[in-house]
Amino acid sequence: MTTDAGLLLVGLRCVLCGTAHRPTIDASVCPRHDGLAGILDVVIPAAGARSGAGDDPLDRYRSQLPLPPGPRRLPSGYLTTTPLLPAPRLAADLGVAELLIKDESRNPTGSLKDRSSALAVELAAHAGFTDIACASTGNAASSLAGACAAVGLTARIFVPAATPPGKLAQLAAFGAEVMLVRGSYDDAYYLCEEAAHAFGWYDRNCAVNPYLMEGKKTCALEIADQLGNAGADWVSVAVGDGCTVAALGKGLAEMRLPRTPRLLAVQPAGAAPIADAWARGDENAVPVTANTLADSVSVGAPRNAVKALRAVRAGGGAFVTVTDDEILEAARILGTRAGVFAEPGAAAGIAGVRRARAEGLIGPDDRVVHVVTGSGLKTAAPVGAAFPEIAPTLDAVRAVVDLG
């Protein structure tokens, strides 16, 4: 999907001023605005529900994606269609007619971010880049590292030096080139940008790379295909930077279901700048100091607030905020009532469903989809003391069983 000049055959338009930009593979933000404000949006020519065949979303939805022409670099099947699983016991707990879980922990490195990293690798490899850079301590970084290892590109990961060593294990396994930057996340981010430019590395930061959201969009295209004509009332997801919820809204709209679900956008109360803007009725997300245990959506200065707010508004959706205690309880019932082990950020949407149900936003007859964006294995804390220790006798077992 490129022209002879190496341009992708899509449109690029600034979300703030509407200016059209050349769809180069390394396109960035609109220079007419300060900093990163002028995020670009990809316009796919004649988009619509045109699902192809196959299990790999980059094959199946090729006509709706900014993919380069020619053979894929990642093997077909690297991405797979993730399941949409009914969770009747969780639905009963939440007081809704149906709850369906889109389990993104099944992705190759355990998160929805694999979808955008796979697209980044296809674009970068096609354009001849040998290195891809990313500032992240979490799922974006590990997904990039995994996809790079699969095709032989170098992943350059910038993280704050204070990053817990446990978060780096997956990066190490994939052989990523990790730099521990003395300073804050913002220091790591800006150094990554500067280095990518200076050394000719492809930039995988969703904040400035307009194409990556289209990778995340495939999650919504799958949901729409899996729901079919029955549709659903709501799709619930946690919001950090705003990119994922915007991508879900875009994908659902493209598929033109008879009953398009509304978006329930859920932010932790300790990191809710986009929800605050929603409550005020404007598009200006005022940065906050993020304070939540849901690390994958702990974003104080979100870069895709405008896209997120518009996507939620366009579909008739809503924002809600939830406390960290509610998030922990949501993770608990996801595991114990649905058998899905989600990271806290990936459980926040369930807390949001409970909140929205209590507020009457979601009704008892509603059919609700929740997107589990990442695996709980990456953030699992050791446990043990909570379990009973017994002598190896039947009487000891009986004492435990009787207590239960």
Place this chain on the structure above:
Amino acid sequence: MTTDAGLLLVGLRCVLCGTAHRPTIDASVCPRHDGLAGILDVVIPAAGARSGAGDDPLDRYRSQLPLPPGPRRLPSGYLTTTPLLPAPRLAADLGVAELLIKDESRNPTGSLKDRSSALAVELAAHAGFTDIACASTGNAASSLAGACAAVGLTARIFVPAATPPGKLAQLAAFGAEVMLVRGSYDDAYYLCEEAAHAFGWYDRNCAVNPYLMEGKKTCALEIADQLGNAGADWVSVAVGDGCTVAALGKGLAEMRLPRTPRLLAVQPAGAAPIADAWARGDENAVPVTANTLADSVSVGAPRNAVKALRAVRAGGGAFVTVTDDEILEAARILGTRAGVFAEPGAAAGIAGVRRARAEGLIGPDDRVVHVVTGSGLKTAAPVGAAFPEIAPTLDAVRAVVDLG
């Protein structure tokens, strides 16, 4: 697939004496032999390559499985077809024409064991059990806990009290009833058996439950479908208890490919009782004290040695042993050259391919499938010190890049 008397419509035959047994849902070992020696084998009537439709192997291969009749308890899509991914860079490293990775880390709780736990849950729920018991610290336990949570059964997990707390996190997330047994793994195992019998719990221990191997068999049925007529020369997998390699052999044989792959059965040198028996040319696996870092195949007294040895022999395969250093190196190249993060036990097969290639068992033109049986996320050790810490300046980045 049951009769009116609640029997499954399959045959059951003792692997030692050939005696037929009634296919009750809670069938166990043949009582004519000491201890657990008389493992039963499931005989599917008129088995053959009869793949159905759909992505869930319990639906797709229903006619080849000991599944009860009626609607499934786990939602369709709980299990999915896992991808078979070409890894050309890893093939080049190993000196084989083609290497394909069957990535079982994509399963719901991150391991191949999900296939047998799903089958256990279907059988137990159909027969009216409310509790399922299992003695394990690893993938068998977490897969049982997840599947039980999805349908509302209680998972009763027996583990040695000395089990590292990190291994219990996934069990806790699924709300399993875990008992920390003061004693060895064997103490936990025998207490589990005794308690299952005493309290009427369904027994999920592969050692005594003949049906569970059929769940694992679906991995091979998928591999055969994915290979198609091209087939392959070898399927490589690590061996602990022997159940998985036996299941793979059984599944490959059932699918009757034009070119059925041979099995490369790989044991860690520190826990190689079945490979030792193979080398001696008999079926008597003499117990050893297991000593390997590959915890998922660290089995000193394997219970399915007979099935394993026969499956490998029947297909013209071979056993090899590998050192822990070779296993660690295999895990490293799986991550860095193929982008697959495997636990050590799931990487051992790659070390085996290298060993078999060096010994001339595998040739340079061979097409090899390796089964990654479980995710590396569960055993990931924290890292960090290995990465360079830098000041937030371009010069600091340049110094690191120049070194690389």
